[in-house]
């Protein structure tokens with residue numbers, strides 16, 4: 001132990017996931033709420049106490065960041081620079097190359113998490129793929145035969161939809177998403193759960209059907225994100241659920257940039 005390890009950071013609008021890798025070997029992962037006010041010093045205190053608690057001996061010498069929140073990148077860069085003495089790769093920024101460039105409208109920026117999912121999905125399953133990611137938003141990334149991101153769909157996230165319902169209607173409580181026993185709810189919570197769960201299943205199936213109709217080849221569907229396995233219980237659509245897809249993509253992109261440097 002003690003040789004150079006990779007710190008991979010996946011920063012979403014709700015949560016930020018840190019994970020540590022020794023080459024392709026997974027070492028540890030931790031999650032923190034995304035907050036652009038958090039400083040490099042605060043990240044370090046948090047990280048080092050978790051390292052200690054889990055008795056992980058990590059000598060971090062390289063880092064890669066995917067951030068859907070531009071403002072947090074500054075402090076994450078400072079963390080890597082000041083404490084790990086390295087310049088992190090930042091997906092979507094100059095200096096971080098992707099195996100295949102996205103093919104989208106000129107001037108458009110693709111969410112870095114979607115680019116990362118595309119790379120990981122293509123590596124594991126090849127081209128002609130739809131990657132569904134259940135995060136703050138639910139995204140569908142369409143991966144072409146050669147691994148290029150060629151567009152997709154952005155829908156409101158499951159928890160966001162539940163929160164909107166609660167915020168807008170005085171008599172509707174805050175609830176967690178769950179798969180209801182029956183479609184017909186016989187109390188408020190069960191009615192809301194049915195609406196969100198089966199509504200979402202309908203959304204996913206409808207979007208995948210429409211995307212497939214637009215393409216000439218069959219397309220497998222891969223699901224990732226915290227709620228993927230819950231929704232996999234309500235549809236036959238997913239070829240596979242892969243919770244670690246985004247992290248796998250970060251490791252691949254880091255490797256790719258080292259090889260092509």
Ligand SMILES: Nc1ncnc2c1ncn2[C@@H]1O[C@H](COP(=O)(O)OP(=O)(O)OP(=O)(O)O)[C@@H](O)[C@H]1O
Nearest residue numbers: 012013014015134135136137176177225226227230
């Ligand atoms: N059965 C479940 N019921 C409710 N929430 C769940 C369940 N399983 C996982 N989750 C939630 O899923 C979330 C993890 O999802 P994920 O990391 O993909 O997205 P996120 O952190 O919410 O969004 P983003 O990546 O955009 O920040 C966690 O907030 C967790 O609470």
Ligand SMILES: CC(C)(CO)[C@@H](O)C(=O)NCCC(=O)O
Nearest residue numbers: 068109110111113114135137154
């Ligand atoms: C859609 C989200 C919020 C999903 O995390 C993120 O990928 C993002 O901010 N994307 C930018 C717009 C786009 O991907 O087309």
Ligand SMILES: [K+]
Nearest residue numbers: 012113135225
């Ligand atoms: K995510």
